[in-house]
Amino acid sequence: MVTFCVRRQLLLRKERTVWLELLHCRGCTNAGAAFDETDHMGTVMKLCSDRHYIAHDHHTPKRIRRGISCVYGPLGMELRKNILDQWWSSMVTTRPQVFGINTLHGFRGGSVALERTLKLIDTEALHQALRQGEMTGKSKGDALQKLLQGSVSMRTSLLQGALEQYIASLELVNRKLPFGLAETGLCYQLPEDQPGELDCSPSEVMQASLVWFCSPRTSSQWLDYWARQRLQWWRKFALGPSSFSCSDVTVGEEGENVKRGIKVLYQFPWGSEALETLWNLGNTELLQIHMGSQAKLQCRDGKRSVVPHVISVSGNIDRGVQAYLHNSLQEVKKVDNRQRQHMRKVLKLHPSLTPVKVAVNMGKGATSDLRQVCESLLQELLDGGISSWPGHLESTSPSSEQLKYDEMGVLFTVVISDSTLESGLVQLRSRDTTIKETMHISEVKNFLAKYIAAAENV
Template identity: 60%
Template sequence: MFARNKKKLSSPTKKGPINMLSFCVRRINFRSENVPKILLCRLAFAAFQHSCTARSGAVDSDDTKTLMQLCTDRYYIASGEINRHFLQRGASCGYGPLGMELRKNILEQWWNSVIGSRAEVFGISTLHTTMGTERNGRWKIVDAENLSQLLTQKELSKDQLLQKLQTLLQNGTSVRTSLLQGALEQYVPSLELVNRKLPFGLAETGMCFKQSDGTGCPDEVTLSSLVWFCSPRTSSQWLDYWARHRLHWWKKFAQGPSDFSCSDVAEEALGNGATRGVNIVYSFPWGLEPLETLWSLGDAELLQTHKGTRPKLQCRDGRKSVVPHVISVTGNIERGVLAYLYNSLQQVKKIDSKQRLKQRKVLKLHPILAPVKVALDMGRGATVELRQVCEGMLKEFLEGGISVWPGYLETMPTSMEQLNIKYDEMGVLFTVVINDGTLESGLLQVRSRDTTIKETMHISEVKNFVSRYISAAENI
């Protein structure tokens, strides 16, 4: 149960910041005193689901329906409309095995690109919940059972109810809505790392909660954050530097780099003391959506976090001592997952041997991001012996850090054409088929997702071949 932490609660009949569940429960409670508590919660959640469905319906184009169905069928997201709606609006959803691996790969590459780009960037980790602090705009966790019991106490007057609700919220646990605050709080302890010399940065990834349009309930999101501390005289140049850096990174893994672009935030949209903003955006079928946002925040946020300690905040800028300016780079990993899925989906038309027109769907994810590098399958032959060979190859691939899909464990017979369709839609880079001939000569077939060409090579060469291919793709 989440509620916004505000100094004063609004009446449910007015336009106020009361949580959706609290709002729905209070309305029902005042109108029908005999509604069971469990029904109140179900009604509130139904209202939330209805809002999700209504909001995302406008973006269900043919391409979107095709992609969402493929993601469900091929283990990227769990089944159910609610998971599709969450993913489409850039919120965390129920991921399947391949979706989790894709998100992990994106996070890992983001981390390597930021931490590995400069020696002055350091990784940190902060708590996503905070006890006993009051911060405006924070979401809070409260016990749903306690809230439900409170709302069903008939003897309470409206003022008494509001007072008890306020106390319940104040005693709740705050959850973070961004990673910026944690980096600002760790600024002073980090000064010894850099000998009080500018510039330097603090990077972090983790779960946060954000306001969901129209529902009043928070969405769970995975955010990436780089907070860069620099001299006031060079802050504009550093903002441009990081904007170019981040745009180049997003384009690096794209099949269609032109779908990623960079644009300045309009002046009327600047907030939180920002003097300038830049968005890294992706062109979805329904329009442009930001993947990462960069803000030039000046020194106000840092001074607000460390009140009364201005001398402790000063760093060396040449011969001068200055309070640094802050540049915040925040990315939405969920929206990044969706962008790369859209960008990699290709629907290729071809004519088969019987002159029938067929459409081949392929997730051409970059080799570094592809959740599965190799699929292992068996052809005709002695089943027990072939499976032993597959298990040996599986172990060898895993020891080399290469992700494998154990297709040989399938018990239902499947044609090679059906397997190729399945693995193309999963985005598997290579399909390795072991057959009777492999037992005799050590030769097997390796099919490429991107070219559909089948190569024959010796079993001892396959691991090195795949490793070299992935390494080459990483260095492009």
């Protein structure tokens, strides 16, 4: 009993040191890491399919590269949810001047700054218009035009919804600048005009949008501010932050009304892709959507009344998922007992983003008793909001299970064994260091909660 108490005190004393070492080691690059960009894309796609990040038979490379119409498995869906939660916390929850909104997927009438529009049409009404035998070609054309004008347009971005809610939101801020409206949701992108491209179907993309209303005299500074904030945010959760960068967009690239833009880019193996795009839109779109009624649009900028300028911050979360998956995968050379080299694939997703924080495994011993302890610990972790994997239900060897957990991105593995029944001690293995520590079972939940919270604040 005395030995157990002494060991426990030593473990608790070491806890903070081990905890900080684990956090530090996440950012370290293993000297034995082998990284071949030519094979990296295929390796990531196979891992994503095998480990249920992307649904089987739906990982079309071209669509995944574009970050559109991604069909996720359970782990991929959880990863995207975690990214969205972190985005919302950063952009809305912790900012008193930003308010969340929810807008419809479809709207009637034209959209701002778009020449092409995606329409939702009743096929029966379309067939009726085409079946009018007595109608001339011109009459049929008029009927089709009327049908199109009365149909619903599907949103291709979240900008229009925020602009429409601008006047209603003025009361919240007492007509005082600056303030913002934020939203996340699915948008529908029109097919790109590419030679030899036969796919004309629209695509789905999960977007995260902030529309920031500010004084015309400070709009340029606000654009730079949000660009810095967004780049810092993307890098915060990255294993290799240098792969994220910013690039200015030339005036007129996205339309004549655009004054200036900035893109947050990720360097994929095939080239740079935009994760987020920021525009200084001026007040043109705001005036256009509210029919030029300047009196209703004016806000206070000090002692002056002005029509605000609009800063649009729009992110492609699906492409962000792909960026973090590519950025987090490490292939490490491992030598076994027979001096044979193997490649160990580890998905080192940030603790805040990884879908599964801990796997609960069962070692050798009385099966029924150990299973009860595993189930009890698993439920305790789940009740504490820590996503956990029921590894004690697996039937494969411990070494195979551990390889799978590393590829899934599981942060820690807890092994319940005979010693747990005798002394309450469990073995805790770290994904990032592979170090195995001994800890009392009553300390596991608190340790994991502190570890994840500390990682968010680094």
